[in-house]
Amino acid sequence: MRHLFRTDYRQDIALWRHNGDRFWYGLLVLSVLVAPAVLGEFYIGELGAVFIFAIAGVGLMLLVGYTGLISLGHAAFLGIGAYTNAVLLAQGVPFLVTLPVAGLFTALCGAAIGRPTLRMSGLYLAIATLAFGSIVGTVFQKWTAVTGGFDGFAVPAPYVFGISIDGATGIYYVSLAVLVLVLFVAANLLRSPTGRALVAIRDSEVSAQSMGIHLARYKTLAFAISAGMTGLAGALFAHYVRYLAPDAFDVLLSVQFVTIVFVGGLGSLRGAVLGAMFVRLLPQFIAVVRDDLPFGIGRLPGLEPSLFGLTLVLVILFQPGGLNGMWLKTKQWFQAFPFKRQASFRRQKTYARSERLR
Amino acid sequence: MSLFQARDLSVRFGGIRAVDAVSFDVHQGEVFSIIGPNGAGKTTIFNLISRIYNATSGKLFFEGKEFTRTPAWQIAGLGIARTFQNIELFPNATLLQNLLIGRHCHSRAVFIAELGFLPSVRKAELRHREKVEDVIAFLGLERYRDSLIANLPYGVRKVVELGRALCIEPKLLLLDEPSSGLNVEETEGMGFWIDDIKKDLGITVIMVEHDMSLVNQVSDRVMALNYGKVLAMGTPQAVQSHPEVVKAYLGAEVDA
Numbered sequence: 001m002r003h004l005f006r007t008d009y010r011q012d013i014a015l016w017r018h019n020g021d022r023f024w025y026g027l028l029v030l031s032v033l034v035a036p037a038v039l040g041e042f043y044i045g046e047l048g049a050v051f052i053f054a055i056a057g058v059g060l061m062l063l064v065g066y067t068g069l070i071s072l073g074h075a076a077f078l079g080i081g082a083y084t085n086a087v088l089l090a091q092g093v094p095f096l097v098t099l100p101v102a103g104l105f106t107a108l109c110g111a112a113i114g115r116p117t118l119r120m121s122g123l124y125l126a127i128a129t130l131a132f133g134s135i136v137g138t139v140f141q142k143w144t145a146v147t148g149g150f151d152g153f154a155v156p157a158p159y160v161f162g163i164s165i166d167g168a169t170g171i172y173y174v175s176l177a178v179l180v181l182v183l184f185v186a187a188n189l190l191r192s193p194t195g196r197a198l199v200a201i202r203d204s205e206v207s208a209q210s211m212g213i214h215l216a217r218y219k220t221l222a223f224a225i226s227a228g229m230t231g232l233a234g235a236l237f238a239h240y241v242r243y244l245a246p247d248a249f250d251v252l253l254s255v256q257f258v259t260i261v262f263v264g265g266l267g268s269l270r271g272a273v274l275g276a277m278f279v280r281l282l283p284q285f286i287a288v289v290r291d292d293l294p295f296g297i298g299r300l301p302g303l304e305p306s307l308f309g310l311t312l313v314l315v316i317l318f319q320p321g322g323l324n325g326m327w328l329k330t331k332q333w334f335q336a337f338p339f340k341r342q343a344s345f346r347r348q349k350t351y352a353r354s355e356r357l358r
Numbered sequence: 359m360s361l362f363q364a365r366d367l368s369v370r371f372g373g374i375r376a377v378d379a380v381s382f383d384v385h386q387g388e389v390f391s392i393i394g395p396n397g398a399g400k401t402t403i404f405n406l407i408s409r410i411y412n413a414t415s416g417k418l419f420f421e422g423k424e425f426t427r428t429p430a431w432q433i434a435g436l437g438i439a440r441t442f443q444n445i446e447l448f449p450n451a452t453l454l455q456n457l458l459i460g461r462h463c464h465s466r467a468v469f470i471a472e473l474g475f476l477p478s479v480r481k482a483e484l485r486h487r488e489k490v491e492d493v494i495a496f497l498g499l500e501r502y503r504d505s506l507i508a509n510l511p512y513g514v515r516k517v518v519e520l521g522r523a524l525c526i527e528p529k530l531l532l533l534d535e536p537s538s539g540l541n542v543e544e545t546e547g548m549g550f551w552i553d554d555i556k557k558d559l560g561i562t563v564i565m566v567e568h569d570m571s572l573v574n575q576v577s578d579r580v581m582a583l584n585y586g587k588v589l590a591m592g593t594p595q596a597v598q599s600h601p602e603v604v605k606a607y608l609g610a611e612v613d614a
Contacts, residue, residue, distance in 0.1 A: 009487045012454070013480065185473045192472035192479055193458075193465040196451075200459045203448035210408050211526070212434030212463030221469075267450065 013191050015184075032176060036169045045168035045240070050280045051175035052236045055182050057260040057272035059229030062186060064258070065266040066195065067222040068202030070126045073113070073133035074257045077227040079140055079249030081106045081234025083147055086155045086244055095158035095165075099178075102235035103228045110227020114220040133254055140246035153244040166239070175236050179273075182229050186269055189225070198222055230257075252305065259308055263315050265322025274323040282307065361386045361562050362407075362530055367416035368586075369406060376402045378586035379416070384530070389556055389563045391573045393597070394583035395606055400566040401443060402586075404532050407564075408433050408440050420530065434463040439528035441519045443535045443566075449508040453518055456507060457493060460525030461486040493521045497551065513544045520551065524559070531555065533565040537572050549575040570598070582606070 004011070004018060016022045036044050056078060063069050085102040089095065117128045140147050147153055157166035158174075165174055189195045197218045200208035209215055238244055256279050264275025283304055290298035297303070315322055321329075333340050360383035367380045377399045384390045392400045405411045407418060409430040418426045420436055428436070439460075448456050465486070471479050494500055497517050502510060507518065516536065523531055536552065537545040549572050555561050556576075567573050573580060573594055580597040582589040590600040597603055 009484050009491075010480075012487070013483050188473055188475035191483070192475065193462055193467050194469060194472050196455060196459050197462060199451050199455065200448050200462075203450055204446045206410065207442060207446035207448070208459070209410070209430045210434060210440050211459050211522070212431055213459075214429075214431045 015187055015191075029180070036172060041168050044172050046280065046284060048168060048172035048175045048236075049240055050277050051172070051179045052233050052240055053257075053260060053280050054273045054276035055175070055179050055236070056230045056233035056257055057264065057276045058179075058182050058186050058269060059226045059233070060257050060261050061264070061267075061269060061272040062189070062198070062229070063222050063226035064261045065268065065271070066190065066202060067198040067219065068121075069219065069222065070122065070258075071129040071223075071226070072126050072251065072254045072258065073129035073131075073136070074226075074230050075249040075251065075253035076133040076136035077106050077110060077230040078234035078237055078253065078257075079136060079246075080109050080227075081231030082238035082244055082249075083140065083153070083234075084231070085235035086153055086238045087146060089156040089158065090153075095160060098158075099232065099235050103232040106231020106234065107224040107228030109231075111220050111224040113227075114223025115216075118216050118219055130251065130254075133249075133251055137246060137249055140249065147244070147246065150246065155238045155242050155244060158239055171236060171239050178232055178236060182232065183269060183273075186229075190269075194218070194221070256308065259312050262312055263322050265324030266320075268322075268324040270327070271322050271324035274327070278311075278323060279308075282311075360384060361421060362564070363417075363419040364403075364407075365417045365419070367403070367406060367418065368414050369402060369411055370414045375586050377406065377413075380583070380586070380588055381416075382581055382588070382591065384562060384564055387556065387560060387562055388578040389552060389565060389576050391565045391567055391577040391580045391594070392583060393567060393570075393573060393580060393603075394589075397585075398583040398606075399586040400583060401534055403583075404440060404534050404564075404566060407438065407532060434526050434528075437527075437529035438532065439523035439526040439530075440532035441523050441534055441536065443538060445512075445515050445519055447507045447515055447519055447522065450506065452504050452506055453494075453499060453502050453510070454490065454504060456518060456522050457490040457525045458486055460522040461489060463526060464489075489527070490525055493524045496524070496554075497521045512539050513541070516540060516544075516548070517551075520548075524555070524561075528561060531561050531563045533563060533567075535566055535568065537567060537569045545569055545572055546575075548572065552576045 006012065011017075016025070032047075035047065039047070056074065059077075060071065060074050063071055081102045084105050085098045088098040088101060093101075113129065113132050117125055120128055141149055143149075144151070157164050158170075159165070160174070163170075165171060197208065197213045200211060200213055201215060201218055201222075205215060241248065260272060260275035260279050262275075263278050264273070265271030286304055286307065290303075292298070319325055362384040363382075365381050367377055368375065369377045380399075380403065382390075392403065394400055402411065406413050409425075409428060413426060416426070417424055420438065425433070425436060448459065451459075465482065467479050467482055494503060497520065499514075499517065499521060502514060502518075507515060510518065516539065520533070520536065533552070536548050540548060552563060552565070553576055556563060565573075565577070577594050579592060580594045581591045582597050582600065582603045584602075584606040589602040589606060590597045
């Protein structure tokens with residue numbers, strides 16, 4: 001078991017806690033960098049999609065896991081990012097410009113939805129964002145002059161420094177770079193005053209306010225950052241699907257994003273990545289085992305959404321820490337071996353209920 | 359001149375006058391206690407001062423400046439910190455993070471710089487950490503530094519909340535029932551801390567409290583309320599023997 005001997009305040013705000021972290025994450029980055037040389041085109045495409053969903057997952061994690069605001073409209077932000085990127089590319093704007101512009105524009109849209117929903121929380125916010133999602137979906141369908149409506153929109157091939165990155169490998173590397181950037185920015189934010197303000201809002205609005213935190217400003221900011229990251233994911237998603245259709249950005253996709261956050265584990269960036277892996281790889285897994293399932297279960301319609309729903313319920317009931325929690329417990333088990341006790345992971349219950357002011 | 363003044367402060371919730379034309383001054387460097395039976399309007403006064411409620415009428419002054427209409431989030435910046443009766447900490451964050459949130463009103467970080475965690479942000483974080491460590495040392499919270507609040511016992515949380523308020527480096531500290539839920543020894547300890555806060559840190563304290571032994575131990579002056587009205591004001595002994603106060607707590611004497 002590793003014991004950290006801390007002698008400097010800087011150790012507590014470092015991104016890496018010790019050299020073991022640096023080594024293993026370095027190894028992870030190295031292996032995903034060489035993966036295209038080893039794996040086939042299909043797997044690289046799927047892995048790229050995992051990265052794209054992880055980017056959106058990190059965005060939603062900041063909103064749901066750290067600020068405590070729910071959104072069922074993130075598919076709309078993905079769509080806004082995707083269409084912004086595709087439309088600008090079709091105008092001849094280079095990809096290195098359209099990608100950040102898609103992110104920034106989506107962040108503005110996020111602020112625009114965050115502002116009027118400031119006083120909402122929980123179920124009401126879920127419904128408001130759901131409504132926002134379906135409004136944006138309708139705009140994608142009806143504004144045919146820009147989006148092409150149901151005819152779809154062929155996404156032009158992106159070029160970086162004159163090199164086409166239209167193939168699975170190109171998108172894979174760009175998505176990886178954006179994911180690393182987004183994780184870096186999110187981790188920085190969380191160790192800064194802004195990140196702490198978000199956590200404060202999540203845990204107690206009334207005392208956050210008396211600590212001098214401007215609730216409206218930080219909630220709007222959380223929506224903007226979350227939407228911006230999802231917009232970046234959307235821009236990359238456009239190149240992953242290559243052909244934009246309005247019905248790709250429906251509420252089921254939003255539910256998938258929420259699944260990423262809950263199954264991954266609330267309040268953890270690692271959880272967002274693990275959740276994205278789960279959400280992207282479960283359908284592939286179903287496709288593989290579909291024909292071997294007994295009693296014709298594999299041919300049942302709606303198998304995939306119901307499995308998503310079932311996992312979501314089971315995780316919330318039995319594993320509130322999600323995949324990240326399972327990871328931490330496994331690590332703990334090995335570190336403490338053979339001293340793991342039944343009580344080590346028992347959930348703490350507190351009975352001092354605090355009376356909220358509203 | 360007094361540090362804090364309330365003039366004819368009133369708030370009405372529907373037909374109920376929760377606070378009714380209350381005026382009081384708090385002088386620099388004193389501990390001012392507000393006592394009264396349940397529902398007398400003590401916590402309501404705190405919520406008015408921290409601007410969670412809007413006063414129906416009346417005025418609030420701090421250091422000679424009116425702040426009756428200042429938004430709630432700017433109160434900490436003025437130098438007024440508070441604790442809550444039922445503990446409003448951030449339970450899913452560590453003690454250290456909780457105290458660092460108390461430093462929020464002193465943070466001048468630029469958002470863009472935070473995204474990259476630039477050297478300016480890093481330096482500010484280290485400065486805040488030093489201040490927080492001062493408070494941790496003052497209250498003896500070293501061993502809980504990295505614990506989640508949700509895993510701490512109630513008595514410790516009460517102290518953490520006091521610490522978080524001190525991290526604001528306030529000039530005026532509002533303590534809402536600092537002894538509620540504490541046992542006799544813990545209450546006594548709280549009394550010593552309040553004394554230290556007054557004498558060593560020079561912070562003025564307004565305290566709502568039910569525990570009369572704590573009130574007697576630390577207060578310079580006491581104000582007794584009932585049904586939102588001031589019954590008596592003065593030294594702890596004078597207020598406690600005031601006939602109106604005795605009547606409010608024990609009920610009116612039956613005329614023979």
